[in-house]
Amino acid sequence: MADTIFGKILDGRIPCHKVYEDERVLAFLDINPLSTGHTLVIPKEPAETLDQLSDDSAAALGRVLPRICRAVIAATGVKEYNVLENNGPGAHQAIDHVHFHIIPKPNRTEGLGISWPQRAFDHQAGAELATKIRAAI
Numbered sequence: 001m002a003d004t005i006f007g008k009i010l011d012g013r014i015p016c017h018k019v020y021e022d023e024r025v026l027a028f029l030d031i032n033p034l035s036t037g038h039t040l041v042i043p044k045e046p047a048e049t050l051d052q053l054s055d056d057s058a059a060a061l062g063r064v065l066p067r068i069c070r071a072v073i074a075a076t077g078v079k080e081y082n083v084l085e086n087n088g089p090g091a092h093q094a095i096d097h098v099h100f101h102i103i104p105k106p107n108r109t110e111g112l113g114i115s116w117p118q119r120a121f122d123h124q125a126g127a128e129l130a131t132k133i134r135a136a137i
């Protein structure tokens with residue numbers, strides 16, 4: 001993980017435009033932004049996907065994400081935004097280190113563009129799946 005771009009940023013081998021840092025979290029501007037203010041928020045703990053992250057690092061991210069969102073809104077004046085986190089290459093994760101994107105959405109053409117292909121919900125299958133998920137927690 002130290003050889004990912006985020007590992008190199010964390011250990012100072014690659015510079016970044018830092019916007020926030022504490023003992024568990026670093027946030028900085030994305031160098032390939034989808035819009036002005038596009039910010040990345042990463043844990044300092046090396047973990048490829050969110051499910052591999054410790055509870056302490058996950059809690060630290062949860063505490064600072066709203067604060068950083070408010071700061072991006074204040075700095076850009078853009079009140080609408082997406083918070084995105086991908087897990088695994090099949091889910092469009094490009095860097096093997098947990099990272100959240102805060103992406104301002106100033107208009108229809110800038111920011112994150114997504115498709116949301118909804119499908120019908122099977123209530124019986126949903127009840128069975130919910131039972132399995134509860135048991136796994």
